[in-house]
Amino acid sequence: MFFSHPRRITLPRPAGSARRWATPAAITARGVRVTDIRRETDDAVTLTLATEDGRPLPFRAGQYLTHCFNIDGAEVRRAYSLSVAEGEPPACTVKLLPGGLVSQYVVTRLKIGARYRVLGPSGDFVLTPGERGPLVMLAAGSGITPIISLIETALRADPQRRVRLLYINRDPARTLFDARLRAAQARYPRFEWTPWYTASAGRPDAARLAELLQPEIDAQIYLCGPQPLMDAATAGLRAAGVAAARIRRERFIPAPRHQQRPTAPVEIRFLRSGRTIVQRPGESILEAGLRAGLALPFSCTVGGCGHCRVRIRDGEVCLDEPNCLSADERAAGWTLACSACALTPLTVDA
Incomplete structure (x- = not known):
């Protein structure tokens, strides 16, 4: 049904690409069972999953699953990135957020053996097939979850690939996957991990981020963290001459709400x-x-x-x-x- 009078549609959008994931095709629902819960830090856990039907759940590094939990009688859905390399049993890492209904449930109440549905995998924050050039990664906090999947997948496919990571946390105690990152440093000579702790070093600005990242001319750059940090990194990299097409971004939380909101029903x-x-x-x-x-x-x-x-x-x-x-x-x-x-x-x- 169409209407004869003109329609007014306001769809404000800033300049530049803001795509996180691809326009959807059909999203597959699968029943899964929690086979392991591993404590990563005081406020983060990794859930390892197995499908109820026993069939594999293939995914690409950097993708995510949407988890459909029943919490106190209501279904609630949240998207969590897969935090393991391609070919491993699917696993997602969840960090407790202040006031977070689902993260609170997962970190404090979910048990091994729990059953629920997932949708996906979905997402286009992935490696370019056939590309073997250098990779430069920036992660902050739980933004490391898709990044470590990308890093481990890339290095297993090509142990000589140049991969560099700048990982920002408040302090060492908040660092997710510390042991895995150290193991990758020991195993792969061309993997470089630079930790940055804001409690002691402060928050790096755009110019400092560009200096720390220093991407090679043909590097692909992956950013995952709070929006202001990714905006600063993007601004610094663009000012340093990095083409926008070489920068890929991923975010975990809803976009900032538009200021123009109705105050009446x-x-x-x-x-x-x-x-x-x-x-x-x-x-x-x-x-x-x-x-x-x-x-x-x-x-x-x-x-x-x-x-x-x-x-x-x-x-x-x-x-x-x-x-x-x-x-x-x-x-x-x-x-x-x-x-x-x-x-x-x-x-x-x-």
């Missing part, structure tokens, strides 16, 4: 179900729909996978940035239910 009409629901102030389209009992598809909930994509037929939205939508998708009226909210009465094809 807004009606949203879902064409396929015929339902009209009310979005409360502060809610996303997805949150409002799920609260009203609509069966809406979603996966990562941070604007990265595109599984919750809906098409706007009428009305105005604001959309958190950055996210995975392409310019063509935006021009065609698509938005992300998990990252957008209705500013005016809205009709969506969902």
Whole structure:
């Protein structure tokens, strides 16, 4: 159903690429069982998984699984990166976040033998097939989880490959995978790990990050950490002459919320179900729909996978940035239910 009057769609987007993951194809759901829980630090654990049907769960280094936990009677989904090399049993590392419902559950309550569903694997924060040039990695905190998967996979495929890592933490006690990184240093002569501790050295600025990373002319650069850190690293590298196409970024948390948010309830009409629901102030389209009992598809909930994509037929939205939508998708009226909210009465094809 289309409307005869013009539709207003506001989809603000800053310049430059903000893609985290590829536009989704079908996302596969698999039942898994927790076979091991390994304590990494005081506030982080690694879950090793086995599929319920016994079939392999192949993945590429740098990808993630969306974990569908039942917490106190409600399904909650979170995307966690795979933190092992390709070919190993799937494992994801979860760090406790202040006030984090799911991370609190995983780190303090989940037990070996627990069963639940995962979606995926998904994601395009991966190595380029056939590429054997140098790699330069920047990770901060739990941002090391996809990075260590990339590092170990790359070095196992080519032990002579030049790989350098700058890993930023508050202090040594917060360093994830310390033993694995030291083992890689001992085994692979061309792997270089530079730790940086903000408690003693402070936070490096853009110029210092570019100096520390010093990428070779043909290096591929992978960044994973808090948005301000990746922004600073990108600015420093670009100022040093590094092409944007050589820089890849990954983020774990939702994009900063857009300042233009409704302060009153807004009606949203879902064409396929015929339902009209009310979005409360502060809610996303997805949150409002799920609260009203609509069966809406979603996966990562941070604007990265595109599984919750809906098409706007009428009305105005604001959309958190950055996210995975392409310019063509935006021009065609698509938005992300998990990252957008209705500013005016809205009709969506969902």
